Amino acid sequence: MVYTIQDIVSYLEKVAPPSYQESYDNAGLITGNLLDNVTGVLCSLDATEAVVEEAISLGCNLIVAHHPIIFKGLKSLTGKNYVEKTVIKAIKNDIAIYAIHTNLDHxxxxxxxxxxxxxxxxxxxxxxPKKALLSKLVTFVPEEDKEKVLSALFEAGAGEIGEYSGCSFTASGKGTFTPSDQANPHKGSKGNPHEEPEVRIEVLLPSLLERKVLSALKHAHPYEEVAYFLQRLENENQLVxxxxxxxxxxxxxxxxxxxxxxxxxxxxxxxxxxxxxxxxxxxxxxxxxxxxxxxxxxxxxxxxxxxxxxxxxxxxxxxxxxxxxxxxxxESEIFTKELLVEILSQKFTNIALYLTKVVTNPITYL
The missing domain is CATH 3.40.1390.30 (NIF3 (NGG1p interacting factor 3)-like)
Structure with missing residues (x-):
């Protein structure tokens, strides 16, 4: 199977979402075209000229590095420092550089x-743990549809708390509504007040999954108009x-x-x-x-x-x-390149994955 750089990036951003990075960071695709097919991936702690040269020699057109080669905005690309030289060499040789930094730390x-x-x-x-990364979803469903809706929410990524999955709170009650003449009610009839035994469902979800979870809710819910509310929480996310x-x-x-x-x-x-x-x-x-x-x-x-x-x-x-x-x-982060190979090998079994042999440590010891 042929994979694109976008395939690699999408997978890495599920493992370590960009929203988890610090505000000062510059994780993400730094050089390259997301639509290019991947010929090989070189994993490293840093992206330097020597690492780019190694990628070229190995036939790799993607470097996945922990540290971003560009942290601050560049006003020119003239090769006056190691950052500009590295970026120029990567662009000239169609080498994509992707950084996965504080988001992978977190x-x-x-x-x-x-x-x-x-x-x-x-x-x-x-x-x-980081705060303000979680949301709470509350919705109301007919009693007979509770399991179907919960299953859809869990499948979309809601209801996970630490090492526990399928977490929710439910309470029974009665919902009331009157469908208009233009409505297409799942329960009741047009123009007539209706009372329906319903279940209130509450689940937690990562805020970054809000759109996906809401889509799953609306697809699984039997009602034409889905009643729900979504609230951002200050709770700590114990996994981030x-x-x-x-x-x-x-x-x-x-x-x-x-x-x-x-x-x-x-x-x-x-x-x-x-x-x-x-x-x-x-x-x-x-x-x-x-x-x-x-x-x-x-x-x-x-x-x-x-x-x-x-x-x-x-x-x-x-x-x-x-x-x-x-x-x-x-020394504290050198094994991150091994981690990157481990992460990528779980998904991409037929892509050439390499650990850089370049020692990018700028410090030497006597």
């Missing part, structure tokens, strides 16, 4: 889950947010844990605050620059917080309440 099966798996954490959960919290299968000595961390994450060095002389059991992680989550990591009861890009004075904020580790930005 999903429960994304970047931080990959880190948690590498470390061996269990019982994982999002450290700081920043950082991740998890437990080790068993408590470890601090030094023992740090040695295991260095091996599992393939680290050259770990910068950390003073050890506290107590076992490590609960662990908080955030790929990339995550020190902004330190207050929440403390409140969670985590024994250690693993992230990167920590400034000198920010280490003091640990205040001997938690061990804070800086393992490096590249």
């Amino acid at each position: 999903v429960a099966h994304g970047v931080n889950k990959k880190i948690a798996d590498k470390i061996g954490l269990v019982n994982t959960s999002v450290l700081v 947010g920043a950082g991740m919290l998890g437990d080790l299968p068993y408590a470890m000595d601090e030094q023992e844990f740090l040695k295991a961390l260095k091996i599992n994450m393939e680290l050259h060095v770990i910068k950390h605050t003073q050890l506290l002389g107590k076992p490590i059991k609960k662990v908080a992680v955030c790929g990339g620059a995550g020190i902004f989550l330190l207050p929440q990591a403390k409140r969670s009861g985590a024994d250690i917080f693993i992230t990167s890009d920590i400034k000198y004075h920010e280490f003091f904020d640990a205040e001997n309440q938690i061990v804070v580790c800086d393992i490096g930005h590249y």
Whole structure:
């Protein structure tokens, strides 16, 4: 089967919806034509000139990168810096670049889950869930149509709360209405008041699925005019947010844990605050620059917080309440390229998928 770049993008945006990215981010298709057929996909942490050259040599016309090569608007394309050089090379060679950044950071099966798996954490959960990503739908249906409508809503993606699906609330009552002479009533008759035993249905849904769920409701509902209301909620979405919290299968000595961390994450060095002389059991992680989550990591009861890009004075904020580790930005997210291959291979079994062999880390160690 031949797939287009649009096919790949549509799938990735179901896995990590663009609406989950931060406002400053630039995730999405950066170069390329959505209608082009895919010849191969190269997965990387960064899109650089060397990565574009690798894609060309492999016969790939799509690079899926974690970090967007363009963060700020470009006023010219003259090749005066690495960003412009990379974009020019990609365009000249018909290479599409797609970035899946903070939206992949924020999903429960994304970047931080990959880190948690590498470390061996269990019982994982999002450290700081995002708010205002959920909506509540309320509608009213005849009693005999309840199961049909609920089934349609669930199929469209409503009624999922954490690890539970098919979630709803129903209550019985009576609906009243009088069809006009131009109506085509499913119940009652034109011009006559009618009272119908009905069920009130309430379900939660991701706000990004509102259109799909409403379409399913209207298709499954027997009434000509469907009564419903939709409300955006401030509730937290437990499956979307920043950082991740998890437990080790068993408590470890601090030094023992740090040695295991260095091996599992393939680290050259770990910068950390003073050890506290107590076992490590609960662990908080955030790929990339995550020190902004330190207050929440403390409140969670985590024994250690693993992230990167920590400034000198920010280490003091640990205040001997938690061990804070800086393992490096590249090192914290390098396994994201493996995650991307895993995600794509679940859907596209006959497309050539590659892990970049280019080391894009701008930092070297003696």
